[in-house]
Amino acid sequence: MMIPLDASTAVVSAAEESTTNILLPHAPDIVWSLVIVVIVGIVFYRYALPKFQAVLDERTAKIEGGLAKAESAQAEAAAALAEYHQQLQEARAEAAKIREQARAEGSDIVADLRAKASGDAARIVETAHRQIEAERQQAAVSLRNDVGVLATELASKIVGESLADSARQSRVVDRFLDELENAGPSAASAAGGSASEER
Amino acid sequence: MSTAIHTLGYWRIHDGQVRRRALLVRKRLRPYDLRETLLSTPAIPLLLAASEGEGEFHAPTVADFFPPAIFFEGTPFEFNRIMLVRVIAAVVLLTIFCLAARRARLVPGRFQNAVEMILDFVRNSIAVEVLGEVNGRKYFRLLATIFCTVLFMNITSVVPFLNIAGTSVIGLPIVLAAWTYVMYLGAGVKAQGVGGFLRSSLFPPGVPKVLYLLLTPIEFLQVFVLRPATLVIRLLANMVAGHLMLAICFTATSYFLFDSDGAMKLFGAGTFVAGAAFFFFEIFVAALQAYVFAILTAVYLNMSIEAEH
Numbered sequence: 407m408m409i410p411l412d413a414s415t416a417v418v419s420a421a422e423e424s425t426t427n428i429l430l431p432h433a434p435d436i437v438w439s440l441v442i443v444v445i446v447g448i449v450f451y452r453y454a455l456p457k458f459q460a461v462l463d464e465r466t467a468k469i470e471g472g473l474a475k476a477e478s479a480q481a482e483a484a485a486a487l488a489e490y491h492q493q494l495q496e497a498r499a500e501a502a503k504i505r506e507q508a509r510a511e512g513s514d515i516v517a518d519l520r521a522k523a524s525g526d527a528a529r530i531v532e533t534a535h536r537q538i539e540a541e542r543q544q545a546a547v548s549l550r551n552d553v554g555v556l557a558t559e560l561a562s563k564i565v566g567e568s569l570a571d572s573a574r575q576s577r578v579v580d581r582f583l584d585e586l587e588n589a590g591p592s593a594a595s596a597a598g599g600s601a602s603e604e605r
Numbered sequence: 606m607s608t609a610i611h612t613l614g615y616w617r618i619h620d621g622q623v624r625r626r627a628l629l630v631r632k633r634l635r636p637y638d639l640r641e642t643l644l645s646t647p648a649i650p651l652l653l654a655a656s657e658g659e660g661e662f663h664a665p666t667v668a669d670f671f672p673p674a675i676f677f678e679g680t681p682f683e684f685n686r687i688m689l690v691r692v693i694a695a696v697v698l699l700t701i702f703c704l705a706a707r708r709a710r711l712v713p714g715r716f717q718n719a720v721e722m723i724l725d726f727v728r729n730s731i732a733v734e735v736l737g738e739v740n741g742r743k744y745f746r747l748l749a750t751i752f753c754t755v756l757f758m759n760i761t762s763v764v765p766f767l768n769i770a771g772t773s774v775i776g777l778p779i780v781l782a783a784w785t786y787v788m789y790l791g792a793g794v795k796a797q798g799v800g801g802f803l804r805s806s807l808f809p810p811g812v813p814k815v816l817y818l819l820l821t822p823i824e825f826l827q828v829f830v831l832r833p834a835t836l837v838i839r840l841l842a843n844m845v846a847g848h849l850m851l852a853i854c855f856t857a858t859s860y861f862l863f864d865s866d867g868a869m870k871l872f873g874a875g876t877f878v879a880g881a882a883f884f885f886f887e888i889f890v891a892a893l894q895a896y897v898f899a900i901l902t903a904v905y906l907n908m909s910i911e912a913e914h
Contacts, residue, residue: 428775428841429775429838429841431776431779432776433681434681434683434685434688434776435688435775436776437776438684438688439776439779440780442691442692442777443777443781445699446698446754447750447784449699449702450746450750453703453706454702454706455724455746455750457706458706458724459745460709461709462724462725464711465711468711
């Protein structure tokens with residue numbers, strides 16, 4: 407079937423002749439495969455894979471630690487935010503309270519001032535009234551004196567009778583004034599008017 | 606289909622030598638036949654097609670997986686191209702992981718992020734997802750080592766100049782599956798004791814006693830033979846098929862573009878597009894098979910640890 411050309415091909419072709427069946431293993435094939443697998447296995451088992459596993463585990467730990475840290479940081483931030491909100495709320499409440507208080511105080515002050523002012527006004531009015539009253543009485547007294555003197559002089563001149571006697575004089579005057587008052591309000595006012603006119 | 610395949614003659618390239626192989630059907634190849642063959646599912650039948658062509662088309666064969674020895678020929682330490690690819694993949698894998706591990710920082714850079722993405726994927730989507738928090742952590746190293754080894758050994762199938770998966774020869778899948786096998790048996794025995802593990806594995810509870818006649822042999826086969834065997838064969842078959850598809854597409858492209866004339870060159874575009882598609886598909890398969898291997902390891906561990914299925 408085939409012609410071997412030299413020694414090396416003779417071996418090969420002999421191998422082919424007997425074992426073209428690829429399912430039959432040869433000793434060298436097994437030996438070298440074993441050598442390679444053992445070497446790869448040893449290097450992988452003893453060096454490469456443990457190193458990688460260590461690095462991967464360390465990374466996992468780091469990531470987990472980082473995640474935990476981030477979580478706690480987030481919790482802290484949330485707590486701080488809550489606290490801030492609470493403080494804000496408190497501050498707002500306080501501000502509202504202060505405002506309310508200020509308003510109340512303000513209205514108090516206004517009321518106070520208003521009361522004081524109205525008191526003052528009343529007092530001023532009172533004083534004015536009192537002054538007027540005093541002046542009126544003073545006027546009345548002086549009017550009475552003046553009117554008495556005048557009337558007496560007038561009467562003595564008319565009657566010619568001396569009214570030197572003071573008792574009689576005052577009696578006459580009183581009677582005259584009583585008559586005058588009794589004559590009616592119109593007469594009194596006319597008398598008052600004439601009196602003030604005279605002054 | 607099979608006639609089309611038999612029309613395919615091809616050369617084999619070996620170490621710079623071109624050997625002409627036996628011809629089954631000597632027949633002039635029509636372009637339509639070839640294209641149809643390439644765009645449909647050609648890989649496995651082509652393995653069986655031993656034939657000779659007109660000296661133009663070099664299709665890959667199963668011999669790609671058994672290259673000549675580089676040194677230590679004839680000893681159990683015979684070293685060939687596949688071993689070299691595996692060694693390169695292992696060196697790259699270890700360099701990347703050791704560099705990343707040595708520079709591992711708490712705050713990762715871009716490089717460390719990329720490596721950690723792989724490890725995180727293994728831990729979250731495979732270990733913890735299947736085994737739970739405690740056991741997932743316990744078996745993380747096993748699963749990560751298996752996932753990364755399979756991934757890097759698979760991905761060499763699309764790396765230029767390597768172009769073949771380290772797992773596309775059965776030795777490595779066998780070693781990895783044997784490791785898984787030992788680990789899940791060990792985990793079962795450790796968790797439940799020898800008797801307990803055998804009882805819970807071979808005599809699943811909640812089944813009428815008569816059915817054990819049927820179930821126990823099946824379960825035995827399942828636990829002790831089929832699980833490791835399927836791990837091996839699934840990975841191997843995927844990577845072998847992927848390599849063959851890629852190789853066929855690109856050798857056909859090369860043939861159409863450089864060795865054929867006239868309008869046939871156009872077919873090169875079609876095969877190139879198919880090859881590019883398979884290239885990306887192969888990347889996907891490489892990652893997927895690594896995931897499948899690792900997740901099945903986790904599932905088997907879980908079945909061993911937990912008493913009830």
